[in-house]
Amino acid sequence: MEEHEEKCTVVLKGGTDIADSKLVFSVDSKFIAGCSGSEVKVWSLASGQCVQRLKGHKGRITAIALHPANPYQLYSTCQSGFIKKWDFMDGVELASWKTSSPCLAILPTKQSTLYALTGIVSKPSSALVSVELSGNESSITKIHHGILPKDNAVAISCQELFVAAVTPGTLVIHTLQSKNETPHVVQLKHQVKNISKSGEFCCVSTHPKEMCIATGMKDGKIILWWFCVTERKITAIKPMHWHSLRVNDISFTALGTNFLSGGHECVLVRWQHNSSERSYLPRLGSPITRITTSNDNTLYALCHADNSIQIISQDFKVIQVMQGLTLVQGLDHTGLILDPKSGSIVMNGRPGHLQFYNLETDTQLFNLDIVCQNYISPENLRRPLIYTEVSRSAFSPDGEWLATVEERIDRKTTPEIRLKFWKFNTSKQQFVLNTSVASPHELSVTDFTMRPALDLQAVSTSVDGRFKLWSLVDDTDIYRKRQRWSCESVGFYRDCTPSKATYSSDGSILAVAFDTSLTLWDPDTNQLCEALSHPSKITHLAAGVESTAHLLICGTSQNIYAWNLLSCSVHWCLDIKPQNIVVNPSTEVLAVFTQDLKLKVLHAETSDVVFEQDAISPGPVTSALFVLGKANTSGPLSWMGSSKLYYLDTNQELFTLEYQNDEDLESNPTKKLKQDLPETTLSQILKGKAHKSLVTNEEDFEATRVGTISSQFLSEMLSTPAHVLPAVTTLCLPFLSELMVRSKSHVKHDDEEDEEEEEEMEVDSDDGEMEVAMVTKSEVKPVVSRDQSSAYHELNPQMFHAFR
Numbered sequence: 001m002e003e004h005e006e007k008c009t010v011v012l013k014g015g016t017d018i019a020d021s022k023l024v025f026s027v028d029s030k031f032i033a034g035c036s037g038s039e040v041k042v043w044s045l046a047s048g049q050c051v052q053r054l055k056g057h058k059g060r061i062t063a064i065a066l067h068p069a070n071p072y073q074l075y076s077t078c079q080s081g082f083i084k085k086w087d088f089m090d091g092v093e094l095a096s097w098k099t100s101s102p103c104l105a106i107l108p109t110k111q112s113t114l115y116a117l118t119g120i121v122s123k124p125s126s127a128l129v130s131v132e133l134s135g136n137e138s139s140i141t142k143i144h145h146g147i148l149p150k151d152n153a154v155a156i157s158c159q160e161l162f163v164a165a166v167t168p169g170t171l172v173i174h175t176l177q178s179k180n181e182t183p184h185v186v187q188l189k190h191q192v193k194n195i196s197k198s199g200e201f202c203c204v205s206t207h208p209k210e211m212c213i214a215t216g217m218k219d220g221k222i223i224l225w226w227f228c229v230t231e232r233k234i235t236a237i238k239p240m241h242w243h244s245l246r247v248n249d250i251s252f253t254a255l256g257t258n259f260l261s262g263g264h265e266c267v268l269v270r271w272q273h274n275s276s277e278r279s280y281l282p283r284l285g286s287p288i289t290r291i292t293t294s295n296d297n298t299l300y301a302l303c304h305a306d307n308s309i310q311i312i313s314q315d316f317k318v319i320q321v322m323q324g325l326t327l328v329q330g331l332d333h334t335g336l337i338l339d340p341k342s343g344s345i346v347m348n349g350r351p352g353h354l355q356f357y358n359l360e361t362d363t364q365l366f367n368l369d370i371v372c373q374n375y376i377s378p379e380n381l382r383r384p385l386i387y388t389e390v391s392r393s394a395f396s397p398d399g400e401w402l403a404t405v406e407e408r409i410d411r412k413t414t415p416e417i418r419l420k421f422w423k424f425n426t427s428k429q430q431f432v433l434n435t436s437v438a439s440p441h442e443l444s445v446t447d448f449t450m451r452p453a454l455d456l457q458a459v460s461t462s463v464d465g466r467f468k469l470w471s472l473v474d475d476t477d478i479y480r481k482r483q484r485w486s487c488e489s490v491g492f493y494r495d496c497t498p499s500k501a502t503y504s505s506d507g508s509i510l511a512v513a514f515d516t517s518l519t520l521w522d523p524d525t526n527q528l529c530e531a532l533s534h535p536s537k538i539t540h541l542a543a544g545v546e547s548t549a550h551l552l553i554c555g556t557s558q559n560i561y562a563w564n565l566l567s568c569s570v571h572w573c574l575d576i577k578p579q580n581i582v583v584n585p586s587t588e589v590l591a592v593f594t595q596d597l598k599l600k601v602l603h604a605e606t607s608d609v610v611f612e613q614d615a616i617s618p619g620p621v622t623s624a625l626f627v628l629g630k631a632n633t634s635g636p637l638s639w640m641g642s643s644k645l646y647y648l649d650t651n652q653e654l655f656t657l658e659y660q661n662d663e664d665l666e667s668n669p670t671k672k673l674k675q676d677l678p679e680t681t682l683s684q685i686l687k688g689k690a691h692k693s694l695v696t697n698e699e700d701f702e703a704t705r706v707g708t709i710s711s712q713f714l715s716e717m718l719s720t721p722a723h724v725l726p727a728v729t730t731l732c733l734p735f736l737s738e739l740m741v742r743s744k745s746h747v748k749h750d751d752e753e754d755e756e757e758e759e760e761m762e763v764d765s766d767d768g769e770m771e772v773a774m775v776t777k778s779e780v781k782p783v784v785s786r787d788q789s790s791a792y793h794e795l796n797p798q799m800f801h802a803f804r
Contacts (some may be wrong), residue, residue, distance in 0.1 A: 008636055008657050010616055012037055013646065014362050015325040015653035019303035021063050021151050022290050026089070027071040029294040032301055033088055034309065036324070040076055042088055045299070045311055048320045050362070052091050056084060060120070062104050063151040067111045068160075071295075077103035077116065083131070083138065097138040097467055099131060105151035106131075107163065115156065115163050119149050127164050128154060128174065144185060148201070152249050152290065155206040161229050164213045166201035173216060175226060184232055188225070191232055195239045196221050205250040205259070207273075207545040214259055216247025222261055222271070231473060242269055242278065251291040251300075260300060264289025264377045268302060268312065276676040281316040285375060286350065298623050308348055323364040326355045327652050333391045335623030336648055340399035341424065343627070345646065345654075351375060351387040352406070359627065368431060370404050370420065386410045392448035396456060397607075400424050402431050402460055403470075403485075405445045417441060419460065419470075421485045435485040440468065444551070447500050453507035457488075461498035467491050467512050469526060489526040493519050500541035505549040509565060513538035518563065530568050534561065540581045548604040555581050560592065562607065572607040576600065586641035589645050593621040593647065599657075601639050610639050613657065617652035635659065 016037030023034045029591040031051070033042045039061055042052035067073035067085070074088040079102045087096040101118035104126055108114045112133050118140065119126030126149040132139045146167040147153055154165040163174045171188040193199045202219035207214070214226040220243030226236040245264040252259045252273075261269045268281040268288065290303035299319075300312040301732030307327045311320040326349035339356060344365055349355030355364050369718040371388040378385045392405040394643030402422040409415045412584040422431035440463035451457040458470040468490050475484040492498075496514035503523065504512055518532040518541075540555030551571060552563045555578040562571040580593040589610060592600045597620065601611035624647035632640045639656060646656050717731065725731070 004259065006135060007012070007611065007802070008659060010613070011656050011658045013359060013654045013656050014357065014442075015327075015648070015651070017307055017322045017327070019289055019305070019307050019309055019321070021061075021303075022065075023292040023301045024064055024066050024074065024296040025292065025299065025301065025308065027295060028357065029296050029299055031089075032292075032309075032311070033064060033074060035064060037061070038078065040064060040074070040086070040088065043309075043322050045320055046197070048322055052088065052536065054086050054088060054091060054093070056093050057082060059102075062102070063106050065106050066138075067108055075106050075108050075114070077106050079121070083114075083116075083133070095133075095136075097131075097133055097136065099138050100140055101127075101129075102130075104144070104149050105154050107154060107156045109156070109160050115143075115154070117147055117149065117151070117154055117165075121149055123149060125149060125167070126153075128172065136149055136468050140620075143174050146170075146433075147172070152201075152203040152205070153201075155204050157211060157213075157227075158207045158208050161211070162227065163253040164204050164206055165217060166204045168200050171201065171204070171213070171225065173213070175229060175232060186227075186232055186234075188234060191222075191234070195223055202246050203249050205252055207252055207256045208254060212256075212273075214250045214252070214263060216250050216263075218246045220244050220247060220263070222247060222250065224273075235532065240271060240276065244379070246285065247376065248289050249291045251293050253293050254295050254297050260291050260293065262291055262302065264381065265373065266377060267318075268300070270316075277315070281312065283374070287377065324362070325357055325652065325654060326350060326353075326364065326367075334393045336625045336646065337393060337395065338625055338627060340397065341394055345625070345627070346393065346395075347623075347648070348390055351389060354390055354393060354404070368422075371406050388416065392445055392460075394448050394458065396450050396452045397452050401434075401450070401456065403448060403450065405440075405448055405460070407444060409444060415443065417445065419445075421470075434483075435661060437487075438488070441466065446498065449501055449503065451503050451507045451523065452505060453503075455524075458485075458762070459501045459503075459510060459512070459523075461501050461512065463497055465495065465497055467498045467501060469510075469523065491521065491526055491528075493517065493528070498749070500538060502541050502543050502552075504543050504552070504565065505545045510543060511543070511552055513541050518552070520565070520568075532563060532568060540578055542581050542590065543582045544588075544604050545583060545585050546588060551604055553581060553583065553590060553604070555592075556763065560602075562604065574602070574607055580621045580624050582626065582645075584626050584639070584641060584643055584645075586626070586643045587639060589639045591624060591626075591645055595620070597621075611636060617649040617651075617653070617655055618645070620650050621647045623648045724752075 005447040010522050018034050018036045021035045023032050025032050030045055031042050032045060033040055038057045040054035040061060044051045057078040059078040061076050061078045064074055067075065068618050072087060072089050073165050074086045075083060076086065077083045081099045081102045083097045083099060083103060084093055086093055100128065102120065103118055104114040104121065105117040106114055114131050116131050117126040118129050125146045127145050128143045128147050130141045130143060149167045154163065156163050160176060162176060165172045169189060173186040175184045196217045196219055198218040201215050202218055203216040205214045211227050211229060213227060214729045215223050217223065220241060224238040224241045225234050228235045243263050243265060246259050248263045250259060250261050256719065257273055259271050259273060264287040266284045268284065269278055271278045286304035286306040288302050289305055292301040298314050302310045302312060307324045309322040310318055313319050328348045334348050339346050340355060342359050344356045346354055346356055348604055349367050353367045353369055355367050358365050370390050373388060376385060386408060388406050388408040391407045394403050396568055400423065404420045406418050407415065417439055419437040420433060421435040423434040425432045440460060441464050443463040445460055445462050447461045448480045449459060459467055461467045468486050469488045471488040473485050473486045475482050493514040496517060498514050500513040505639045510521040512519050512521060515537050516534045517697055518534065518538060519528060520530040521528055534554065534556060536556040536558060538554050538556060544551035550566050551562060552565055554561045554563060558577055560574045560576050560578055564571040576592060578592050579595045581590060583590045588604050589601050590604050592602060594600060597616055599613040599616045600609055603610055624641035624645065626645055628642055629644045632638050644656060646654060648654050694770065
């Protein structure tokens with residue numbers, strides 16, 4: 001085994017929750033920033049792409065907030081107890097402070113003090129504190145305990161007069177210290193019980209112009225509280241109700257005329273602040289967890305429970321969607337599957353969907369709706385609905401066919417099972433349903449895979465004790481020419497239950513695991529060839545590739561076996577407790593993820609350990625696969641060959657292994673966001689950029705000059721003092737002539753004259769008197785006459801002195 005493990009590192013590639021905390025709009029509403037694991041991502045609202053990554057935190061970032069005095073600066077805090085200040089437009093870290101406790105939310109003020117919630121996310125409560133930042137040090141003063149541990153459980157008022165926070169049953173108002181007053185805490189508990197049945201708070205928000213507080217309740221009510229700072233008491237209360245489930249978040253618009261609310265109904269509700277009028281945006285696809293409004297009142301940013309961000313316009317139109325790795329509710333069924341056509345990873349997404357995920361950009365390509373059912377929110381969160389889920393899926397070797405198994409098993413009614421085959425439509429560039437089989441098995445399907453070579457074939461195994469072979473048959477009639485999938489044959493072995501099935505790499509042998517027996521079948525005739533016994537139940541099954549194609553890897557709860565299919569004997573056996581086994585298609589190794597969170601890479605022929613890594617993920621690995629990429633020819637990861645290993649844990653986070661140096665090289669350099677904006681005519685003029693350097697021929701160069709003013713002419717005109725400029729009528733003609741389209745016959749002639757102008761310009765000065773001799777540019781003859789162009793020569797000599 002190579003002694004290079006210390007040079008490799010576990011890299012988080014996807015699955016970070018981008019919708020678990022409040023987002024932040026830039027001051028011009030062109031960008032939006034949000035937390036993503038241990039970094040802050042900045043997205044462009046024009047393209048939806050991530051244009052900036054702020055890296056520096058060691059732990060997961062829990063909250064971000066703009067500096068109230070400088071909207072170009074941003075605060076971030078993480079679970080490791082650091083608070084950092086960034087210039088997020090330039091991607092530069094400005095300052096960092098270490099706190100004694102991790103912060104879950106931060107509320108910066110215009111002074112050096114900020115307010116925060118300290119605690120741990122997994123615990124049911126946190127503490128409201130004030131943090132004094134001075135130099136590189138910070139000091140914390142506790143204010144109140146028992147606050148809900150999330151970033152929307154605390155808010156600061158306009159003019160920074162008080163901080164409002166909520167516990168499960170109390171609204172806490174902490175008045176801030178001024179010259180003539182001392183801090184004071186007001187707790188409102190008894191008033192809540194008279195308004196809300198549950199009396200439990202979920203979130204809080206403050207009005208940007210008035211001393212008004214909005215709280216969302218567990219029973220779906222929204223309560224508006226008007227607070228008098230001088231008297232330190234509530235002067236008015238107004239309850240409002242529409243939501244049937246708890247209110248997840250509330251956000252006021254910048255002017256305060258409206259506020260928005262959202263919850264598990266997947267509906268955005270916009271309320272008028274001074275009336276009960278409201279409007280709705282329904283069917284958003286997933287419960288709303290956070291709401292943020294832009295400074296110009298034109299955009300709303302919605303965070304959803306499926307790890308997506310939707311940007312909504314003021315007229316309730318979806319204008320942009322930023323989708324991360326969709327978090328699956330419950331267990332992951334299909335695991336990681338590689339799409340041979342797009343090279344993306346396919347796995348469960350929204351209920352009844354498959355998501356296609358791009359590893360390079362950390363974005364979701366699209367969702368494929370398998371079950372064609374709308375998402376329905378439950379009536380009671382304690383009794384969630386049972387949805388039809390995609391339990392198994394597989395691709396054909398060329399990616400032309402996709403097979404899916406969908407199930408709905410509530411253990412009260414008859415199980416609903418459906419097998420579907422999808423054909424990729426080249427013209428539509430999407431998968432189209434070809435065959436749908438109702439009840440392919442009597443009970444739940446345990447495994448499904450497609451034949452890797454030879455004729456198209458698929459196999460499914462079920463708890464009903466049967467496995468079925470599916471093949472493509474001709475279904476042509478007088479109306480159309482088509483093919484469909486049909487059950488070719490059915491197999492079983494004694495009274496055992498099949499759990500796993502796989503084909504050999506050449507497709508000539510079908511292996512099906514029945515409890516403790518490994519059975520080998522001829523897939524063309526469905527005849528049993530051999531039965532191999534194990535001491536315990538088989539939980540994993542994988543076939544060797546290339547020179548190890550004669551081997552079949554079996555995993556039990558205690559051991560890993562390699563069977564030689566030629567001799568039907570055990571080739572080797574290791575005492576390893578596997579959690580997951582995956583074979584590298586480009587080399588002769590297999591990756592084994594153990595139950596104690598270790599990775600062991602074994603040579604399939606000799607069982608030698610060629611690589612080992614500890615602490616590969618926070619949780620057990622549920623699925624893994626190799627993806628073809630750039631070749632690793634040397635170093636500790638050479639066993640990957642031309643593939644790269646990716647694996648998913650129970651927290652639905654996607655990891656891979658990389659060199660430490662490689663990670664540093666792949667990290668994005670610091671860049672300014674304005675460099676990602678498209679170049680405009682005005683920006684090119686002011687920067688003095690020449691269009692000619694961006695094109696390769698004269699015709700393209702002339703095309704770029706249309707409507708573009710000479711940067712030299714404009715800079716001279718703008719830099720000249722106003723009191724020495726000639727009349728506007730004199731400058732108008734040359735200004736307009738710069739905008740005119742020139743004919744091709746004058747292009748080369750004008751360029752030669754431009755060079756002569758610089759050589760023939762002479763400026764003589766004697767006792768403050770100046771004489772300027774200048775060769776002017778050729779007139780645009782089709783538009784400007786010689787009489788008109790004479791005014792261009794009669795410019796004030798003082799103007800040219802100022803230009804120089």
